[in-house]
Amino acid sequence: MIRVLVVDDQALVRGGFRTILDSEDGIEVVGEAENGEEAIAQVAELRPDVVCMDVQMPGMDGLEATRRITASAGDAASRPAVLVLTTFNREDYLFSALEAGASGFLLKNSSPEQLIEAVQVVARGDALLSPDVTRRVIEAVAARPGVGARAVDAAGPGAGDAADRGATGETGRVSRTDPTPELATLTDREREVLEFLAEGLSNAEIAERMWVGEATVKTHVSKVLMKLGLRDRVHAVVYAYENGVVRPSA
Known part of the structure; x- marks a missing residue:
């Protein structure tokens, strides 16, 4: 079972992602967070396999949260993979997230099937770039x-x-x-x-x-x-x- 944490400052978006992911056998959304600080705390408490991370959020943004999550102490295999969900408003976010250790990028207007596949890909240790992102x-x-x-x-x-x-x-x-x-x-x-x-x-x-x-x-x-x-x-x-x-x- 792939355990997923959904991080986004919009409750409607989080709910949509949860509905999509929970509908797939083998995937379970174990928690939600609305900013980077909450994401870090939830990662420590829930130990998810994948974090679906928004970039622009109040307080600590997704870039800093990704950096801290991927650099956290302990065995690298025990740290979650971070899948960044972005609208590409700013290209510097993409490269900052790359440097921060994100394992994948997906456009927020991707299909439900693409979101499910992306979570599965990064959960097994691979990295993902959608064609548009590439x-x-x-x-x-x-x-x-x-x-x-x-x-x-x-x-x-x-x-x-x-x-x-x-x-x-x-x-x-x-x-x-x-x-x-x-x-x-x-x-x-x-x-x-x-x-x-x-x-x-x-x-x-x-x-x-x-x-x-x-x-x-x-x-x-x-x-x-x-x-x-x-x-x-x-x-x-x-x-x-x-x-x-x-x-x-x-």
Whole structure:
């Protein structure tokens, strides 16, 4: 049974999430909180597996609460995963939550099925970015000063011209001529998995692309994260774009 704590300053929203999640076998909403302080106290008392966290709340906001929850003392396996539910009013919230240790992001206008799936995904230790969220991560990372230049430099001479000729608005892959020491430790298969992660693909989608089982993909993902020193696949997206593994076409 996945135990969930719902955190939002609006009672109507909390009630809606509770109704959706409690309707699914294997999920139980064990508590609610209306701000960050209450969330931290409820986590300590109820020991949930997943915290569905709003960002903008009075008092302590969801970002600070996420930071404190993910950094709390004790075994990391005993700490809950935090699923941030956001409307994307501000992109800096997204990256602050990433740095704070959130395991997933979902738009508040997502379907009930997507919310249930997101809770299940983060509860089993995986990280989740919805396709819309992945695009926002990619756009924001690509807009950072120097990121695009690093990607083109990594691709070698002529990469920028090739990108211009092939501008489709889709993700473009880049072959580095000067891989970082960490990237150099990846096998070809692991490098391919990193590229797929940067596209926001799920394990099932990666398995289909690579013609392997999901268990094999999960093993590859774990090795990629370990070798690159990343916490989860959310951070793999940021890493891939910041280090020129892939580059959004112009």
